[in-house]
Amino acid sequence: MEALQFWFEPASTYSYVAAMRIEEECARAGVPLEWKPFLLGPIFAAQQGIKDSPFNVNPVRGRYMWRDLERLCAKYGIPWRKPTIFPRNTVLAARVCCAAPTGEVVRAIYRANFAEDLDIADALVLAKIVGAEPVGRALSPAVKAQLRVNTDEATRLGIFGAPNFLVGGELFFGQDRMDDAIAWARRDA
Amino acid sequence: MEALQFWFEPASTYSYVAAMRIEEECARAGVPLEWKPFLLGPIFAAQQGIKDSPFNVNPVRGRYMWRDLERLCAKYGIPWRKPTIFPRNTVLAARVCCAAPTGEVVRAIYRANFAEDLDIADALVLAKIVGAEPVGRALSPAVKAQLRVNTDEATRLGIFGAPNFLVGGELFFGQDRMDDAIAWARRDA
Numbered sequence: 001m002e003a004l005q006f007w008f009e010p011a012s013t014y015s016y017v018a019a020m021r022i023e024e025e026c027a028r029a030g031v032p033l034e035w036k037p038f039l040l041g042p043i044f045a046a047q048q049g050i051k052d053s054p055f056n057v058n059p060v061r062g063r064y065m066w067r068d069l070e071r072l073c074a075k076y077g078i079p080w081r082k083p084t085i086f087p088r089n090t091v092l093a094a095r096v097c098c099a100a101p102t103g104e105v106v107r108a109i110y111r112a113n114f115a116e117d118l119d120i121a122d123a124l125v126l127a128k129i130v131g132a133e134p135v136g137r138a139l140s141p142a143v144k145a146q147l148r149v150n151t152d153e154a155t156r157l158g159i160f161g162a163p164n165f166l167v168g169g170e171l172f173f174g175q176d177r178m179d180d181a182i183a184w185a186r187r188d189a
Numbered sequence: 190m191e192a193l194q195f196w197f198e199p200a201s202t203y204s205y206v207a208a209m210r211i212e213e214e215c216a217r218a219g220v221p222l223e224w225k226p227f228l229l230g231p232i233f234a235a236q237q238g239i240k241d242s243p244f245n246v247n248p249v250r251g252r253y254m255w256r257d258l259e260r261l262c263a264k265y266g267i268p269w270r271k272p273t274i275f276p277r278n279t280v281l282a283a284r285v286c287c288a289a290p291t292g293e294v295v296r297a298i299y300r301a302n303f304a305e306d307l308d309i310a311d312a313l314v315l316a317k318i319v320g321a322e323p324v325g326r327a328l329s330p331a332v333k334a335q336l337r338v339n340t341d342e343a344t345r346l347g348i349f350g351a352p353n354f355l356v357g358g359e360l361f362f363g364q365d366r367m368d369d370a371i372a373w374a375r376r377d378a
Binding site for chain 1: 236237247249250252253256257260264347348349350359360361362363365366369
């Protein structure tokens with residue numbers, strides 16, 4: 001079975017919903033999973049000329065998203081608290097996900113941001129959540145370069161938001177397309 | 190059972206996918222359906238300051254959408270041909286949907302636009318598709334006013350794209366949320 005790549009950004013609310021479910025859903029379907037953290041900031045800047053979340057730039061869409069997140073988290077039994085800062089600066093958090101691309105680390109960072117309202121921009125907060133070791137490695141030039149490679153690859157893939165599922169060269173955008181992506185991975189099974 | 194309102198715009202590709210399925214899915218679930226045509230143009234202009242489809246304004250997102258539409262139509266067995274003009278001017282088509290808000294009329298207009306590549310901006314084309322009578326009524330000031338009322342109501346509801354499902358005061362955006370909206374309509378059933 002070919003792997004499904006989960007392309008996510010720690011600041012992205014809809015990525016949170018998908019991140020909390022993807023490992024379990026892939027395991028259930030027998031689909032190998034690869035965690036692919038990237039940054040939306042450079043992509044939004046290049047494609048839309050904005051320096052903020054599109055949900056802040058268009059507050060009508062933002063109001064919908066916040067209500068939708070409550071509903072989605074209730075639907076899937078995922079804890080939710082609207083963060084007091086949005087979007088948080090996720091450069092270091094995304095680097096930590098590059099340094100330790102595991103479900104445990106990714107989910108811990110998302111829970112901190114969207115269930116516990118902790119400032120995941122802060123290295124001390126991150127170290128408390130996932131341990132000092134991956135945060136230390138995240139500060140290295142090698143991991144910095146890896147995140148840049150991922151973000152460049154996201155751009156090349158035609159990514160314009162998050163989360164995304166990439167399987168067999170097919171991109172699926174949005175948490176609500178997880179099932180379609182998993183079905184695509186299993187299409188010859 | 191309370192009614193589910195389907196808020197759609199004849200120019201919207203994702204509305205097409207939903208429009209072809211919504212009546213059957215509501216019938217299966219025993220949920221009454223109300224067709225609510227509106228125009229996205231004034232909403233995009235007011236919220237985003239653009240005079241074109243967001244899929245044209247951001248071509249990266251546009252490329253994804255066209256591929257996604259092929260996949261979605263294949264998934265649901267819906268005919269699909271990429272229109273040579275996008276978006277088409279849908280003022281008259283949306284008025285026809287106001288004049289005759291039935292599944293038969295709405296689906297015929299969508300099929301013309303997205304399966305037959307016909308110019309639904311043209312009154313003669315519309316008359317061929319749905320008959321002269323509803324097109325004649327669509328030209329009246331009363332129907333013109335009705336479409337404006339719908340678009341104003343869409344704005345008031347916090348709509349920022351299409352399609353949408355409104356049920357019990359809850360708005361669900363995107364064709365992939367049809368099941369969630371129908372489940373919401375049935376939540377006390």
